[in-house]
Amino acid sequence: MEKMRADARRNRAKVLAAAEEAFAADGLAVPLDDIARLAGVGAGTVYRHFPSKEALFQAVVLERIEQFAEEARGLATADEPGEVFLDYFVRVIKQASLNRAICDALAQSGGHAFKAGAGDDFRSALAELLKRAQEAGTVRPDIDGDDLRALIVGCLAVERYSPGSRHLVRIVVDGLRAGGGQVA
Template sequence: MIRSDAARNRAKVLAAAEIVLGEQGLTARMDEIARRAGVGVGTVYRHFATKEALYAAIVSARVDLLLDEAARLRAAAEPQTGFFRFFAQVVADAARKKTLTDALRSAGIDVKAEQAGQRTQMREALADLLRDAQRVGAVRPDVDMPEILALLRGASMAAETGDYSGPVIDRTLAVLFDGLRPLAAHEPLPSA
């Protein structure tokens, strides 16, 4: 039987950590997370063995949401837009909270097994959407995953670290997407 206060506190810690890590990334302090959760640090540690574990739990949850979104977009069967929407979705997520790319960057080297799985799933989801889009001619046929991943990482990191306003992100993505489209004319950029 899980004690009710334990469950409550765990939730409070997760919520606080999501906010604090989202604002400050990996450099956030455990004290701060505990303080904002209204519990002692000891409690944070009873629920999550290390800062990294806490961090992983949150990133993992967010990636799952993105994966759901990818599946939904694919099921919607609009191959012309699915890929682009998902791409924009990921970037928007990065802009909102600074945790995703942080993980890729600083961790980078020592990805935990669990996360490695998610990473693969993410890659596959993106590859599927890309393939669909290319099949219907919405994305030029000569681009491949490596450059897509590089572009996505770059866009996410830029969105995450800079303090770009929404319109700038939209215009940036518009340029990027135009580069991915087949010879067709450019979309007009959204106004700044």
């Protein structure tokens, strides 16, 4: 793969930043021309980097998922792994709920963003945080990474359809704690 020129890299970064802002507000409904205008580039520049709106959307979502994974990896050796995991879980819900693009991507096909590229890194980093929290005895032992993915998607739905219902996410977090009413 040939290396991008500096101006091409800057334009791509501008397009991604503008798309993240636009998708966060309007989801997939935003026209590509609006993204180009917001980025300060022509529509042709957008199409040179991203052949379709869906490709741009996927790039934005995967970039955000990569950021989630990087943050989780940074927490992997933190003290108090149980509380670190639970705080991180809530932070992911809070940050993702503010971004309609992330919510849309995670809701589609049962969370396809978890399955592509950075999704593997995020799942792995999240699973490591979960394992450490379970080993510390803070988080119940009968859940796994797939359960967490489902809980994240569910919590995002709660946040999206009942904005400001943070107490419902706290109920889920309380259910994650060891001794939180484990199902037989």
